[in-house]
Amino acid sequence: MKIIAFKNHFFETLAGDYPAEEVGSFFNILTSKLLGLSRLDLALNPQRDLSSQELEKFEEALQRLRRHEPIQYITGSTEFFGLKFHVDKNTLIPRPETEELVQWILDDFKETQEISVLDIGTGSGCIAISLAKHLPKAKVSAIDISEEALKVAEKNAVLNRVKVNFIHADILAAEDLPDRFDVIVSNPPYVRELEKRDMQRNVLEYEPETALYVKDEDPLLFYRKISELASHHLKAGGKLYFEINQYLRKETEALLAEKNFQTRLKKDIFGVHRMLKGSKR
Known part of the structure; x- marks a missing residue:
């Protein structure tokens, strides 16, 4: 699956649970964590193919978000006072x-x-x-x-x-x-x-x-x-x-x-x- 197709699926799945802006933030956090890609990277290469392993990790994160698990627990980290913290x-x-x-x-x-x-x-x-x-x-x-x-x-x-x-x-x-x-x-x-x-x-x-x-x-x-x-x-x-x-x-x-x-x-x-x-x- 191409990343743009998964992005559409991601937004559609979470549309009833979160505001669109928050869903977009979740997607950007996960693409950075799981793929090492920035928002600019995504914009420049929306047709990038996701491997089966990448797709599996994204889908797992998506299901955890559907259960309202905090994104910080899903990624295992957050920022505080300009520093990175495991949580x-x-x-x-x-x-x-x-x-x-x-x-x-x-x-x-x-x-x-x-x-x-x-x-x-x-x-x-x-x-x-x-x-x-x-x-x-x-x-x-x-x-x-x-x-x-x-x-x-x-x-x-x-x-x-x-x-x-x-x-x-x-x-x-x-x-x-x-x-x-x-x-x-x-x-x-x-x-x-x-x-x-x-x-x-x-x-x-x-x-x-x-x-x-x-x-x-x-x-x-x-x-x-x-x-x-x-x-x-x-x-x-x-x-x-x-x-x-x-x-x-x-x-x-x-x-x-x-x-x-x-x-x-x-x-x-x-x-x-x-x-x-x-x-x-």
């Missing part, structure tokens, strides 16, 4: 709004500063690794409860040529932290069960539940625990950064204020309060 079913797919959390930290600290950083709930390692890449003199550590996620994060540290100290631990069961830090950052689970009805299928059915959801009756349990630990393990003048649930911004800010943090909320690219900083008094 799989054990890790959340990094979001663009989380890049803003990283940028906020970088805006507050100079590249030459020898600071210590802890990322709690690191997942793919996207926050910790991005900070290590842009703060080369920083000593960066990262914690996660999932051993499988840490394996992915370790691969990503090697891929991006940075050193991060990865620690397997359940932060909710921790009585203390391994050191004192200038920066503690976390994007913990914060989506309440009641908010699941607003989630897309690709998130609900594929991304790891333990990294996303909290019980409705205690949605701030991670923020409470982390801010408690941070109040004892941040150095003088240290800062705590959170990605937060926009619907619980006031409650989360009040929680940090109770722990004697000076707080500041920040909106993301979508205009919602998505980030919170606590400065140790």
Whole structure:
């Protein structure tokens, strides 16, 4: 089959599930991943024949997309803060709004500063690794409860040529932290069960539940625990950064204020309060 014919088949198959623009993006990502071809290559050679092996891989990816599996899991990679990251079913797919959390930290600290950083709930390692890449003199550590996620994060540290100290631990069961830090950052689970009805299928059915959801009756349990630990393990003048649930911004800010943090909320690219900083008094 020629690639132009398969492209038509690809668009027709997914037409009822995704907008045409998104289908086009999927096709370009897959042709780059599976064939090593750019959009220009495709435009210049639409009559290129697909081998039986290539066609089989494309068809498999197409069927996975029909089941609403995220394209990042199909290709096994994504980009975050200009860096490449491996991702799989054990890790959340990094979001663009989380890049803003990283940028906020970088805006507050100079590249030459020898600071210590802890990322709690690191997942793919996207926050910790991005900070290590842009703060080369920083000593960066990262914690996660999932051993499988840490394996992915370790691969990503090697891929991006940075050193991060990865620690397997359940932060909710921790009585203390391994050191004192200038920066503690976390994007913990914060989506309440009641908010699941607003989630897309690709998130609900594929991304790891333990990294996303909290019980409705205690949605701030991670923020409470982390801010408690941070109040004892941040150095003088240290800062705590959170990605937060926009619907619980006031409650989360009040929680940090109770722990004697000076707080500041920040909106993301979508205009919602998505980030919170606590400065140790």
